[in-house]
Amino acid sequence: MNGAMSRWARAVAEAELSEALPRRWAHSQGVAQRAAEVAGVLRGEAELLASAAVLHDVGYAPRLTVTGFHPLDGARFLRDVHAANERLVRLVANHSLALLEAAERGLRDVLETEFPLLENKLLVDALVYCDMTTTPDGEITSAEARLAEITARYGPDSLVGRFIRRAEPDILAAVSRVEAALAAQPR
Known part of the structure; x- marks a missing residue:
């Protein structure tokens, strides 16, 4: 997709992530x-x-960190600084079951x-699906491997580890629904 919104989104994400967080940019x-x-x-x-997809982790950019919760920080940045499309902002804010992590953070x-x-x-x-089947380096992976990688990176007893354990059934269900939709597409 190469419309005006996606070109703008890529430019914003690249400006915020490519130098400050190159691995996050690759993801x-x-x-x-x-x-x-x-x-x-x-x-x-x-x-x-x-x-x-390209903006979902923009809230990790060090200069945008306010709450330390990247979906919220990124969505606020997109809304307040860029007056971005409301549906886009809401999707970024809620990506990958962010409400469950927000609960862990009291947010x-x-x-x-x-x-x-x-x-x-x-x-x-x-x-x-897109987030949870992509490695931190931007490669394709299974959702199960991605969940294991996140748990290993943060630790099973960390806030993110607890969130991932809680979100795992819903993440796997979402991935399954998308895989079913892809399989049902006419070839």
Whole structure:
């Protein structure tokens, strides 16, 4: 997808991540590539997915860190600094079951109030799929391997480790739904 919103999103993500966090930038590019691969199941939402995919981790940029919770920091940056598309901002804010991590951080009410979850379940699932089947270096992986990598990187008893353990069934279900939608596509 190469529309105006996705070109803008890529430029913003690159400006914020490429030098400050090159590995996070590689991951974001890989997630965007995965979004291109699932575009066919989303019809009119493909550009929104592509934009959210490349921007989903922009809140990790050191200069944007306010709360330390990257979905919230990134969404606020996109909303407040760039006046970005509301649906894009809400998708970034809620990527990969962020509400569950927000609960671990005592920020669930804040996230839900500022950025309500989108109603399009397949779109939300597609971003989970893209993020959770991409390694930190931007390579394709299985969701199970990605979950294990996150747990190993942060530690099973860390805040992120607890979140991932809690979110795992929902992450795997989202990935399965997207895989089923991809399999049902006419070839």
